[in-house]
Amino acid sequence: MPRGNCRGQGWWHGKFRGCGYRLTLGREVILDVLSKAEGHLSAEDIYMKIHPRYPNVGLTTIYRTLDVLSDLGMVFKLDFGDGRARYEFAEGPKGAHHHHHLVCTGCNKVIDYTDFIDDEVELLNQTEKGLSKKYNFKITNHLIQFYGLCEKCSEKK
Amino acid sequence: MPRGNCRGQGWWHGKFRGCGYRLTLGREVILDVLSKAEGHLSAEDIYMKIHPRYPNVGLTTIYRTLDVLSDLGMVFKLDFGDGRARYEFAEGPKGAHHHHHLVCTGCNKVIDYTDFIDDEVELLNQTEKGLSKKYNFKITNHLIQFYGLCEKCSEKK
DNA sequence: TTTAAAAATGGAAATCATTTTCATTAAGGA
DNA sequence: TCCTTAATGAAAATGATTTCCATTTTTAAA
Incomplete structure (x- = not known):
């Protein structure tokens, strides 16, 4: 193994x-x-x-x-x-198959995306550090979601 | 006015x-x-x-x-x-008093933070563009939340 | 092993935020 | 003002999640 x-x-x-x-x-x-x-x-x-x-x-x-x-x-x-x-x-x-979510507010479909993640995660880490210090908060996790309309729901409109 | x-x-x-x-x-x-x-x-x-x-x-x-x-x-x-x-x-x-959230999983307290927002928002805009194009998604909003323990809940432990 | 205390379980009942129903009222264009 | 239709409130329904409680299972200690 x-x-x-x-x-x-x-x-x-x-x-x-x-x-x-x-x-x-x-x-x-x-x-x-x-x-x-x-x-x-x-x-x-x-x-x-x-x-x-x-x-x-x-x-x-x-x-x-x-x-x-x-x-x-x-x-x-x-x-x-x-x-x-x-x-x-x-x-x-x-x-560590990290991903964030893209949520369609029309049909509730959820897309996991893994692109752009690297930059995001780097920034998040910095932000986490800053927030932890400033607010004395022990951060264990984060949630990032984008909301909008998927292709199909956009067309229906 | x-x-x-x-x-x-x-x-x-x-x-x-x-x-x-x-x-x-x-x-x-x-x-x-x-x-x-x-x-x-x-x-x-x-x-x-x-x-x-x-x-x-x-x-x-x-x-x-x-x-x-x-x-x-x-x-x-x-x-x-x-x-x-x-x-x-x-x-x-x-x-445009934009802010994100810091959520304590211990007591459910929520802190709104406005620091670090500028960098975050800039990155988010880029990400949004990329995601919109790639997934043909019309993004209207985003949610960013950090989870963890606030000072008090950390101490109790 | 055997045993006993504590934790975990399932089914039914309870909870509780949110939705639906439906008869009534109010908004706003004609 | 009148009329169509959206908006409303109260009560009932819904439905995901929790709680209760008697029973079973896990695990540490004897």
Whole structure:
């Protein structure tokens, strides 16, 4: 196994235990689904994906687990304005596949973009430093979203 | 009256009518509260402020009006993760008092910051252009929020 | 191992912000 | 002023998320 890669079966085991959380089937399954998902999943999306194979993992547990995962910083909770939260896997130590969002206010479609990210991230880091110092704020994350109309919605108008 | 300043009694009249909306007492009052508010108000905050003097403006109307105002781009709808939407007056033609947010994930306090904004905005404009072209997206707005722990919440830990 | 305390769970019920319904009222062009 | 239509309020509905609570599971200690 390549060095530095702590993925693979149960790489998050330590993270859980280290923070006093227990490792349970439900949590593993949810994390697994999230880490393999392409897009941004709602709690119910996750439930749907899990249910066929693990019918005894309830929606309540999914919400609770997503909360825990957010606290641990393993998952990022997003709001695209359609009334339900979405969750996105915060890339582990390996692949820092960072991206921001382009949200269509017409159809709620969300595009992840990874272009322009380098400049943005550099500026963000500077800004973070400045803000941290000035406001004594311990910044752990940021959210950048552009809102507008996608091609289709622009045409409909 | 200074040129270029279309504030003052009813400066939004034209905007409303121009878009086919009627000008009603409720809408004026809501807009008035928002434009004078310091922070970010929830629908209920607005209701509370309005109710004593205008007890016949219902919460439903507030929600409906906020929707309209969002569509018109006169108000920006925000989510700070506490389950209720906040609304912020999108500065009119006069005072472009642009700011971004610093959100404490511990106590949900929100700090508006206006420092670093210039550089950020410049970069954002470039990014917007690039994204607009690449994805054929008509960008109308952006949201930048930093998440972390404020001083107090850091200490509690 | 076995055991016991604590954490985690699921299902049902509760919550609560936001929407919808619908009968009534008000805005504004003719 | 009159008339069409948008806007409104109150109450009911909705729907995502939380809470409750009795039961099960995890894990550390014996």
